[in-house]
Amino acid sequence: MSLILLIEDDTAISETLSEYLKSEGYTVRTASGQKEGLQIFQETAPDCVLLDISLADGNGFSVCSAIRSTSETPVIFLTASADEACTVAGFEIGADDYISKPFRPRELSARIRNVLRRHTSAPKILRCHNLTLDPAKALVMKNNQEVFLSALEYRLLLLFLSNSGQLISRDRIADELWTISGEFIGDNTLNVYMKRLRDKIEDDPQNPQIIRTVRGLGYKASES
């Protein structure tokens, strides 16, 4: 499960909270001050940080800044009052959420879950009909079978699926696929690539459902 770093100098609160979070299935590391907190942060790379704003050895904002300067790990502030200035300042500095004492345990764990969900952001898989493309693995599947695409075919499909629903002109496609490397390609080369891609991804390449041609304008990937 997830590792949570709790930075809080009130030992009573710290222990209660720690126990509760463990009972929820989290692994918890606690720190009582700024310096210790940052050190444990570096060592353990937690999935989420709970940070008391009012620490004895300096306020929590600087800790948050320090964390943000090196990582995107979500930070939830624990505040004594729901003071607006604090809240705003906290968000400005990059906190992901805040909760003011006294807080209900269930609310805290809902916020933690929420922040973790956002952060371990679901892999953005692009979908269209029975086709999926996972940019994080460079993997294309159709009906749960891998589709083998060449480098250019993959880029072509990626371009369409990340702009699905939008019309993409032939010029733009040529630009995106070839001009970075400064090459120039023949006029109908793109036609050939479209055909090759369609042969691999469409159920019926003669009646393309995933990428349709818009005569005179370009191509368009259908949404969903």
Added chain:
Amino acid sequence: MSLILLIEDDTAISETLSEYLKSEGYTVRTASGQKEGLQIFQETAPDCVLLDISLADGNGFSVCSAIRSTSETPVIFLTASADEACTVAGFEIGADDYISKPFRPRELSARIRNVLRRHTSAPKILRCHNLTLDPAKALVMKNNQEVFLSALEYRLLLLFLSNSGQLISRDRIADELWTISGEFIGDNTLNVYMKRLRDKIEDDPQNPQIIRTVRGLGYKASES
């Protein structure tokens, strides 16, 4: 600037809020009910939705679910009371934040800014030394020059850069690159691929800086 969709059936609140948000530089569309809200959502694809929980024609949760089923657009709930059950239910259903009435305008706009910041997440470009990999374009650059990788080389590099700093075993590499398609490859094939990849991405392939080998265990991409 950003487009905000406000779904709220109390006209007084709706107008006040709308004015305020416009004064903050947002473009605002308003809807007074569930159906209208979803319709405008489809038409305008807003950057953020402010959603009153208690709508006359059904509660806000179902609207949120409907939005979530087709998009990742952030949703902030407006609640009449800070009732915990509401909060939890809202988070469970995929709300990004909530705020209870009466709320201070500054707090609301801080939350909106926060939610937008998280959501328009900067394109995640993977970096290592003088090398960058952009998964959204399947583009690898070294010293601002494009590096041409084959499909497998690209996947191999992607695997390393998205787990930089971590040791990756040879078995895991073989799994990630080949077993999805159910193939089995020879024992030293991976060595050959590593050599080919290094020849393309390393300044000095004999002294690899980007991907180092950890004898007996696997390989490891250095961070940053």
Added chain:
DNA sequence: CGGCAGGATTACAATTCTGTAAGATTCTTG
């Protein structure tokens, strides 16, 4: 209907990719 433009299709060499084999290195252990 005839002509034409945009696009689809097929075919074909040059190049690159892919997997394996064979041998050379390098590191570790005794």
Added chain:
DNA sequence: CAAGAATCTTACAGAATTGTAATCCTGCCG
């Protein structure tokens, strides 16, 4: 230092990719 294991390097054929050219099809216009 010698032996063995792990990794690197080179080399090589079969397969796939890449770009172009030639040809075919299809919707649109007068």
